[in-house]
Amino acid sequence: xxxxxxDIPEMKDDIExxxxxxxxxxxxxxFPAPKSVQDFMGYxxxxxxxxxxxAIDKMGDLLGxxxxxxxxxxxxxxxxxxxxxxxxxxxxxDPKNMPVARQDLMRxxxxxxxxxxxxxxxxxxxxxxxxxxxxxxxYSYYHQCSExxxxxxxxxxxxxxxxxxxxxxxxxxxxxxxxxxxxEILGKVQKIGNNLGLxxxxxxxxxxxxxxxxxxxxxxxxxxxxxxxxAEVLLITPSADFFSEPHVESLIGYAxxxxxxxxxxxxxxxxxxxxxxGLFNGNYETMRKVAMRIRDAALELGVKRIVVxxxxxxxxxxxxxWNTLTGIGYGGNDPFSIELQKQLDPTxxxxxxxCELTNDLIKSGRIKVDPSMNDDLIVTYHDSCNVxxxxxxxxxxxxxxxxxxxxxxxxxxxxxxxxxxxxxxATYCCxxxxxxxxxxxxxxxxxxxxxxxxxxxNVVKEYxxxxxxxxxxxxxxQFTKVLPKYGFDMSMVGGVHQLVxxxxxxD
Amino acid sequence: MxxxxxxxxxxxxxxxxxxxxxxxxxxxxxxxxxxxxxVDLTDSHWEVVNFLREYYAEYQIAPAVRVLxxxxxxxxxxxxxxxxxxxxxxxxxxxxxxxxxAGLPKPTGCI
Numbered sequence: 366x367x368x369x370x371x372d373i374p375e376m377k378d379d380i381e382x383x384x385x386x387x388x389x390x391x392x393x394x395x396f397p398a399p400k401s402v403q404d405f406m407g408y409x410x411x412x413x414x415x416x417x418x419x420a421i422d423k424m425g426d427l428l429g430x431x432x433x434x435x436x437x438x439x440x441x442x443x444x445x446x447x448x449x450x451x452x453x454x455x456x457x458x459d460p461k462n463m464p465v466a467r468q469d470l471m472r473x474x475x476x477x478x479x480x481x482x483x484x485x486x487x488x489x490x491x492x493x494x495x496x497x498x499x500x501x502x503x504y505s506y507y508h509q510c511s512e513x514x515x516x517x518x519x520x521x522x523x524x525x526x527x528x529x530x531x532x533x534x535x536x537x538x539x540x541x542x543x544x545x546x547x548x549e550i551l552g553k554v555q556k557i558g559n560n561l562g563l564x565x566x567x568x569x570x571x572x573x574x575x576x577x578x579x580x581x582x583x584x585x586x587x588x589x590x591x592x593x594x595x596a597e598v599l600l601i602t603p604s605a606d607f608f609s610e611p612h613v614e615s616l617i618g619y620a621x622x623x624x625x626x627x628x629x630x631x632x633x634x635x636x637x638x639x640x641x642x643g644l645f646n647g648n649y650e651t652m653r654k655v656a657m658r659i660r661d662a663a664l665e666l667g668v669k670r671i672v673v674x675x676x677x678x679x680x681x682x683x684x685x686x687w688n689t690l691t692g693i694g695y696g697g698n699d700p701f702s703i704e705l706q707k708q709l710d711p712t713x714x715x716x717x718x719x720c721e722l723t724n725d726l727i728k729s730g731r732i733k734v735d736p737s738m739n740d741d742l743i744v745t746y747h748d749s750c751n752v753x754x755x756x757x758x759x760x761x762x763x764x765x766x767x768x769x770x771x772x773x774x775x776x777x778x779x780x781x782x783x784x785x786x787x788x789x790x791a792t793y794c795c796x797x798x799x800x801x802x803x804x805x806x807x808x809x810x811x812x813x814x815x816x817x818x819x820x821x822x823n824v825v826k827e828y829x830x831x832x833x834x835x836x837x838x839x840x841x842x843q844f845t846k847v848l849p850k851y852g853f854d855m856s857m858v859g860g861v862h863q864l865v866x867x868x869x870x871x872d
Numbered sequence: 873m874x875x876x877x878x879x880x881x882x883x884x885x886x887x888x889x890x891x892x893x894x895x896x897x898x899x900x901x902x903x904x905x906x907x908x909x910x911v912d913l914t915d916s917h918w919e920v921v922n923f924l925r926e927y928y929a930e931y932q933i934a935p936a937v938r939v940l941x942x943x944x945x946x947x948x949x950x951x952x953x954x955x956x957x958x959x960x961x962x963x964x965x966x967x968x969x970x971x972x973x974a975g976l977p978k979p980t981g982c983i
Contacts, residue, residue, distance in 0.1 A: 560980075
């Protein structure tokens with residue numbers, strides 16, 4: 366693959382703050398979305414003469430809609446707490462990858478056009494006219510942010526750089542500078558039903574093949590049902606689970622859990638995708654359209670429960686936004702929400718994470734496991750950013766950290782956490798989230814994985830860890846691709862349900 | 873999109889060198905793509921390329937990795953029906969690199 370050559374950062378004993386190297390990542394330019402892709406999304410595909418007005422208008426529109434954006438742009442006091450918290454800064458040493466600098470790319474323009482001081486005395490307050498150079502900087506550096514929100518944990522004002530990145534990308538789309546990777550995928554999910562673009566017949570063929578594999582492997586006819594009306598559970602999972610290694614191992618794990626527990630479940634060809642890249646682009650309408658497929662499938666199939674597979678940002682959208690986007694979840698009492706709530710079983714969380722479902726089944730004894738089946742593994746767990754910092758799981762605060770670990774520990778005998786400041790809410794992003802998981806951003810991805818690779822290396826050295834489990838399709842794809850650059854074997858990475866799959870008793 | 877001349881024929885490719893019009897594919901194009909990818913095409917590579925094309929003709933998508941490994945295992949023997957063997961043939965990843973040589977669109981998503 367024609368990827369430009371670049372230096373792999375040196376992995377040291379500890380995560381170190383690098384010396385600044387200005388502009389070293391300014392050459393990064395993700396492939397622009399072509400006309401066909403932008404047309405479908407309703408965006409222009411090139412800058413028109415009025416691009417500056419369009420950009421400022423859009424910024425004004427977003428500032429009016431999202432109070433958070435205005436607060437984040439106003440509140441920063443440049444205290445510096447965020448500067449060394451971004452994995453992309455730590456891996457690239459480019460100061461524009463410091464969260465405050467990423468925010469300032471937009472803040473300088475915001476001040477010029479939307480604040481009195483910036484209109485009257487721009488130089489005094491660091492306000493700047495929007496220029497093509499600034500727009501190009503946005504395109505480059507807003508695609509060097511995975512919207513992982515680690516910086517927001519350390520900001521005393523709680524400024525969420527992800528919100529600013531999202532707004533930046535939305536403005537870029539409106540002036541005709543869309544990103545090929547995300548926008549092409551948003552087209553596929555809306556036209557075909559999943560991010561990969563797997564048509565129904567291909568999906569059915571793939572699932573039949575997997576059923577054969579499981580039966581050949583275990584002697585038990587575990588099924589992978591699809592489009593079954595009247596099933597109890599609708600499983601929404603990333604389409605990478607059907608397509609890729611190691612993702613498919615977790616899909617097999619989910620199927621075995623449902624089989625062992627005797628739960629009647631189904632997938633859906635219409636909604637064969639948990640991921641929702643609408644989040645990455647900061648466009649509420651797109652995010653809603655993509656999420657509506659799941660509501661439609663749930664109503665069509667008449668299911669009682671909606672369960673979400675191992676996908677990080679999907680779980681954020683499901684847990685935090687489905688309620689208001691699509692009426693799936695608690696509390697909606699408008700006619701739109703009530704229609705679906707009448708159908709869903711109120712004794713279960715709606716939606717429910719697959720880890721919570723499996724963990725409950727093991728704890729209640731409804732399914733049996735033999736952790737010694739994983740005795741060849743010494744396991745650690747990578748908290749995926751969107752699960753860790755933008756959602757929850759179960760009934761207790763922090764359930765998004767404890768439930769996956771409880772589940773892992775029930776199916777493996779050897780488990781060790783990575784260093785405290787690299788897990789839980791302080792987790793480092795895999796380096797590929799938020800629309801960055803594309804070959805044209807490989808340099809960003811490899812360098813951004815440095816902090817996580819360093820933390821992993823330390824548990825490898827100390828405890829001989831040989832498997833890192835995670836619950837996100839992007840994390841799995843990113844790590845299998847970039848960890849070999851740091852000397853790790855790609856088979857070290859896999860899903861939590863990959864471990865469940867090995868330990869579960871099917872008789 | 874850039875145009876390249878392959879064995880006397882002008883073909884359009886995208887930024888990463890994937891064929892834009894799949895109907896233009898022929899063996900010369902596969903050989904050209906393989907050189908670009910630094911892959912030395914052997915009979916084993918052709919087995920994979922041909923299977924990809926057959927599968928795509930039926931399903932309009934590249935086969936899932938598991939579908940591909942199983943099909944190759946059936947054709948070339950069980951010891952070759954695994955991901956490791958496919959990575960030996962196509963070091964950058966069978967899904968992306970083999971698709972390019974076979975003239976298929978690049979599979980993208982969370983993969």
